[in-house]
Structures are given as structure tokens and as C-alpha cells.
Amino acid sequence: xxxxxxxxxxxxxxxxxxxxxxxxxxxxxxxxxxxxxxxxxxxxxxxxxxxxxxxxxxxxxxxxxxxxxxxxxxxxxxxxxxxxxxxxxxxxxxxxxxxxxxxxxxxxxxxxxxxxxxxxxxxxxxxxxxxxxxxxxxxxxxxxxxxxxxxxxxxxxxxxxxxxxxxxxxxxxxxxxxxxxxxxxxxxxxxxxxxxxxxxxxxxxxxxxxxxxxxxxxxxxxxxxxxxxxxxxxxxxxxxxxxxxxxxxxxxxxxxxxxxxxxxxxxxxxxxxx
Numbered sequence: 001x002x003x004x005x006x007x008x009x010x011x012x013x014x015x016x017x018x019x020x021x022x023x024x025x026x027x028x029x030x031x032x033x034x035x036x037x038x039x040x041x042x043x044x045x046x047x048x049x050x051x052x053x054x055x056x057x058x059x060x061x062x063x064x065x066x067x068x069x070x071x072x073x074x075x076x077x078x079x080x081x082x083x084x085x086x087x088x089x090x091x092x093x094x095x096x097x098x099x100x101x102x103x104x105x106x107x108x109x110x111x112x113x114x115x116x117x118x119x120x121x122x123x124x125x126x127x128x129x130x131x132x133x134x135x136x137x138x139x140x141x142x143x144x145x146x147x148x149x150x151x152x153x154x155x156x157x158x159x160x161x162x163x164x165x166x167x168x169x170x171x172x173x174x175x176x177x178x179x180x181x182x183x184x185x186x187x188x189x190x191x192x193x194x195x196x197x198x199x200x201x202x203x204x205x206x207x208x209x210x211x212x213x214x215x216x217x218x219x220x221x222x223x224x225x226x227x228x229x230x231x232x233x234x235x236x237x238x239x240x241x242x243x244x245x246x247x248x249x250x251x252x253x254x255x256x257x258x259x260x261x262x263x264x265x266x267x268x269x270x271x272x273x274x
Contacts, residue, residue, distance in 0.1 A: 063109045071113045072177070073253045077123040077240065078106060081131065096131055103135035111139050111172070119177065119252040120170040123240065129166045140170035148220035148244070167248075169218075182250040184213040185222065216251075223247070 018024065027035070040053040042061035055062045081099040084091045114120070120140055124132045129145070136142055146167045155161040189210040193201045203212040223244050 060109055063113060066113050068112050069115050072115055072118050073249070074110060074114060074118060074120045075123070075245065075248060076106070076110070076120065078103070078128075080125045080128045082125060082127065093127075096127070099128070100131040100134050103131055104138065107135055107139040114172050116173050117175050117177065118172045120172070121248050121252070122168040122170065124166050124168070126162065126164070126166070129168070132166075132168050136168060136170055140172060141174065142168060142170050144169040144218050146218045146220060148223045150225055177252050177254060179251055179254075180215060183216045183247055185216055186211050186213050220247075 038054055039056040040050055042055060042057040042065055045055070045062065045065040050062075050066065079091055081093055081096070082091070083093050110120075120136075122132050122136055133142065133145075146169060147164050148167065149163060150165045151163050189203045189212050192203060192205075192210045195201050200210070203210055223241060225239065225241060
């Protein structure tokens with residue numbers, strides 16, 4: 001759903017052979033016919049018919065047709081500034097300045113859609129993060145950089161293996177939603193301190209052990225990328241897991257009354273009411 005005119009892309013096509021136990025999601029011809037009915041082209045957007053739909057087309061054309069100040073939460077997962085082959089396309093790394101300028105265009109096009117209380121999450125790898133910080137700071141309030149462990153892929157012979165990615169936590173203003181209790185992390189208590197009356201201090205005692213719900217940090221080690229043996233896996237090289245997206249939604253949206261958008265879909269993504 002993105003236009004990449006300012007980035008370098010070569011188109012190629014190749015078939016992929018899979019192992020018998022590979023559970024990667026694929027689409028056959030009949031699937032494509034059925035799923036196509038759920039798609040919405042940018043020129044078909046009117047009123048609120050885009051809610052709960054997948055908009056298929058140039059995302060910048062869609063941005064022009066969506067109503068202003070409608071989105072409460074935006075997850076941006078743009079193409080990373082690296083070399084990748086995917087979906088018959090070959091993405092080439094461009095100079096950092098060029099990628100940063102492209103992000104400025106992207107952020108400038110999305111900001112009018114955001115409510116003054118909206119939250120924006122922007123995904124990137126270590127190289128893309130440099131451009132994200134530079135460009136995003138011109139449009140949003142940057143709150144934090146979350147680094148999450150991405151333990152997948154082969155090692156490198158002449159460099160450190162890249163096992164992490166970033167997601168930048170931004171807001172439009174100083175008024176925004178953050179449900180800290182919804183994303184607390186349950187950890188096993190090693191030193192079970194007790195109060196003077198013998199009751200647990202900041203932890204709970206259960207049949208399965210002693211646990212404490214701790215405040216979430218900006219270092220996530222409880223997230224994994226989908227592997228080929230997982231039923232949610234797709235071929236996309238920078239796919240995010242369902243748990244990853246759920247964590248962001250829980251933290252930054254209120255059920256039943258907010259709109260969310262993800263302009264660069266990786267799998268079963270929609271523009272929806274949370």
C-alpha cells in the first residue's frame with residue numbers, strides 16, 4: 001500500500017520451494033478471488049467505508065482521501081533502507097539522506113490524518129532508525145525508542161549479527177493514551193520480599209510460583225518474529241508478529257472508540273476500530 005517512487009526497486013519473479021512441515025501462509029488463486037472482495041481501492045474511499053477494510057493501492061493516494069484528524073493510533077512499518085528481494089521486487093539501499101527525505105514526505109502526508117491526541121509507532125532497523133529519528137522529530141513528539149530482540153537469520157563473518165529492531169514511540173502532542181497496566185510484564189520473583197505482616201510485597205503467590213507485574217521497559221525480549229513452523233508466518237522479510245502489534249494496540253488505544261491504521265501491511269492488516 002505504499003508508493004516507493006523515490007526508492008530504488010527492481011522487479012523480479014521467482015518460485016520458492018518449501019519443506020513439507022513449513023506452515024508459511026500462502027495465497028492460491030481461489031484465495032485471491034475470495035480475499036479481493038475485502039479490498040478497497042483508494043478511489044473507492046467515501047464516508048467511513050474504509051473502516052475494517054484493507055486499502056490496496058498507493059498509500060499517498062489513500063491519505064488524500066481519508067478524513068482529516070480521524071486516526072487515534074498509527075503504526076508505520078515502511079520499507080527499511082536495506083537490500084531485500086520480496087514479492088517479485090528487489091529493494092536497493094539508498095543514501096541515508098535520500099531515505100530521510102522520503103520519510104519526511106511520508107510523515108508529512110500522514111500527520112493531517114492524526115487526531116491531536118494520536119500516537120504514532122514507527123518501525124525500523126538499526127540503519128533506518130537514524131533517518132526515522134531525524135525526520136520524525138520534525139513532525140512529532142518523540143517519546144522513546146523501543147528495541148526488541150529479533151533472533152532470526154544467519155550470522156555474519158565480518159560483522160555483529162543483527163538481532164534487534166527498533167520501534168519509535170511518538171505522539172502528536174503531550175496529551176495521548178498510554179495504558180500501562182495493559183502491557184505490564186509478568187516476571188517470576190527471585191527474592192520474595194514480604195511486608196511486616198507477612199503478606200507479599202509487590203508480588204503475588206500462586207500455585208505456579210511467585211510473580212510480579214512490572215512496568216514495561218523499552219527493551220523487549222518477549223517478542224519473536226514468526227518462524228516457518230508458525231501458522232502466522234508469511235514470506236515478508238520484516239514481518240511483525242501478532243503479539244508485537246497487540247502490545248502496541250493495548251498500550252495506546254481504548255477499546256471500542258478509536259481508529260487505527262497501518263499503511264504498510266505485512267500480513268492480515270486492516271484499518272479498523274479497536
